Amino acid sequence: MATENQTLAQFYSTDRNPFNYASFTQVGRDLATAWLTLDQITQQLNLFDDQSQDSYLSGLELATRMAIEDYLGYSIFSTQYLVYYGNPGLYNTALNLDLPEVTATSAGITVNSVKYYAGGFPPVLTTLASSGYFYDPTGNRVVINDLPQTLSQLNANPIQVLYTVNANPIAQYPVIQQAGLLLLTHLYNQRSNTVDTNLKTIPFGVDVLLRPYKPLVM
Numbered sequence: 184m185a186t187e188n189q190t191l192a193q194f195y196s197t198d199r200n201p202f203n204y205a206s207f208t209q210v211g212r213d214l215a216t217a218w219l220t221l222d223q224i225t226q227q228l229n230l231f232d233d234q235s236q237d238s239y240l241s242g243l244e245l246a247t248r249m250a251i252e253d254y255l256g257y258s259i260f261s262t263q264y265l266v267y268y269g270n271p272g273l274y275n276t277a278l279n280l281d282l283p284e285v286t287a288t289s290a291g292i293t294v295n296s297v298k299y300y301a302g303g304f305p306p307v308l309t310t311l312a313s314s315g316y317f318y319d320p321t322g323n324r325v326v327i328n329d330l331p332q333t334l335s336q337l338n339a340n341p342i343q344v345l346y347t348v349n350a351n352p353i354a355q356y357p358v359i360q361q362a363g364l365l366l367l368t369h370l371y372n373q374r375s376n377t378v379d380t381n382l383k384t385i386p387f388g389v390d391v392l393l394r395p396y397k398p399l400v401m
Contacts, residue, residue, distance in 0.1 A: 204266045205340045207283045211263030211347070217241065218248040218259055218354060219363050227364045228371055240371075247367040251359070255397050256284070259354040263295070263347045267340035278327040279319075280344055294318050294325055295345040299334055306335035308343075353396060362392035 224240050225231060252259050268280055282292070297316050300306040309332070316327045325344055334341045353359055366389050373382075384390070 202281050204281055205269050207264050207266040210265045213260035216260055219244050243367050243370050247363050251363055257351045257353055258348040261347050261350045266344045268342040269340050270334050280325045282323050291349055293347045298343045300338045300341040302333040302335050306337050358392050362389045365389050
């Protein structure tokens with residue numbers, strides 16, 4: 184029994200708590216590169232040789248792409264996040280830092296930097312050398328081998344991770360692009376938040392096309 188209790192104690196002391204970040208914010212998102220081409224869009228809307236609405240259509244294309252990214256949880260183009268972590272109260276030990284907004288993607292992520300507020304007054308924001316951490320794709324987390332200094336006790340969240348979710352190849356799938364064209368068509372035809380008639384979703388619409396690619400959320 185003593186051996187079993189010892190094993191459990193070792194498990195809980197070395198394993199991580201799920202989602203141990205304190206907060207995160209999106210700090211970078213491509214708002215310029217077109218995903219659907221104007222040629223695709225004008226053919227979808229039967230606007231042949233009509234360039235008078237190109238600026239408006241480009242805005243709809245951006246809104247469509249961002250809506251699909253948010254629906255699926257995938258980055259059609261790379262997206263950057265800054266994550267904050269609290270003080271774990273540990274020194275000279277490995278830290279496992281969960282990353283939010285990392286879905287199943289063969290494109291993976293890039294850890295841009297890991298920073299921390301070192302102890303002292305005033306606290307100094309210090310960049311950790313890339314040799315001091317690595318990304319663990321099996322757990323969607325950054326593993327810090329050890330921090331060379333004690334963390335600041337004056338900052339609520341003294342550890343910061345800046346990372347980029349790389350562009351996903353799913354953006355080139357014809358079914359995803361067709362869903363984008365259907366959604367854009369809806370936005371083009373419905374230019375108000377209200378309508379006078381009851382609208383019905385078509386049986387094989389946007390949701391049906393995208394659902395197989397939406398990750399299961401537990």
